[in-house]
Amino acid sequence: MTLFRQLIIAISLLMCVLLAVNLVISVMNARLYFHEQMQNHAEDTATSLALTLSRPAAQADDAQVRSLVDVIFDRGYYRAITFRKSSDPKGKAAIKRDLPIAIEGVPEWFIGLIDLPEPVGQAEVVTGWRILGDVVVVGNPGYAYRDLWRVCVQYIYIFLITALVCYVLVGLGLRYLLRPLDKVEAQAEAICRREFPVQKDLPNTIELRRVVTAMNRMVQKVQSMFQEQVGLTESLYKQAHLDPVTQLSNRRDFDARF
Numbered sequence: 001m002t003l004f005r006q007l008i009i010a011i012s013l014l015m016c017v018l019l020a021v022n023l024v025i026s027v028m029n030a031r032l033y034f035h036e037q038m039q040n041h042a043e044d045t046a047t048s049l050a051l052t053l054s055r056p057a058a059q060a061d062d063a064q065v066r067s068l069v070d071v072i073f074d075r076g077y078y079r080a081i082t083f084r085k086s087s088d089p090k091g092k093a094a095i096k097r098d099l100p101i102a103i104e105g106v107p108e109w110f111i112g113l114i115d116l117p118e119p120v121g122q123a124e125v126v127t128g129w130r131i132l133g134d135v136v137v138v139g140n141p142g143y144a145y146r147d148l149w150r151v152c153v154q155y156i157y158i159f160l161i162t163a164l165v166c167y168v169l170v171g172l173g174l175r176y177l178l179r180p181l182d183k184v185e186a187q188a189e190a191i192c193r194r195e196f197p198v199q200k201d202l203p204n205t206i207e208l209r210r211v212v213t214a215m216n217r218m219v220q221k222v223q224s225m226f227q228e229q230v231g232l233t234e235s236l237y238k239q240a241h242l243d244p245v246t247q248l249s250n251r252r253d254f255d256a257r258f
Helices: 003-058 062-073 108-113 142-177 179-192 206-241 251-257
Strands: 078-085 093-098 120-127 130-139
Touching: 003 062, 003 078, 003 120, 003 130, 003 142, 062 078, 062 093, 108 142, 142 179, 179 206
Parallel strands: none
Antiparallel strands: 078 093, 078 130, 120 130
């Protein structure tokens, strides 16, 4: 496997780890934010509804109490609204409206992974100094699950687009940075052909600069050794095939040529 591919794989693994960590942190922060918002909303609704129900509850007008509860409940942001009278010793609900939690467009594994508690708001219905009952408002966490899933999907899409752009830039940058290694390979191939090129343009990266500098010194050293060997070979050839006085071919050279 090439160094380029190894670097790309290492960068990919690092980006995946960063995605997982950032995604978990973002979803947990969004989960806490949505829960606090829904909790505040449920408490505000309970307080407002209790204040609205104080007059009809004091007049024992159950029909008007039920209609006011229905108006709030039909908005669809609540899972249950319960009104209990203080006069009931058993504490049974005089009026109760509830709906099952319906979460559309969100995978089941995501719902099971994100534990989002139901927000509950409670307030007492009073008139003067007399407590007539209490109102319990339970928010619908389905909207929070839907918003959390949308945040998660958007984050993944943004990450994928950013990762694609980064891969292109990193690929171009790595090819530019690793270009001196291609020249080093070409130098090694040239030495095999008894050629001794020297790289004049040194890379800016310190490590690669050291490699190229060491390669240039090795090329120069090999060239010097090769020239010494060539000179020694020529000298031995002359001593073996030429007469030392006349510098003419001797008997050995004549036999070899013959």
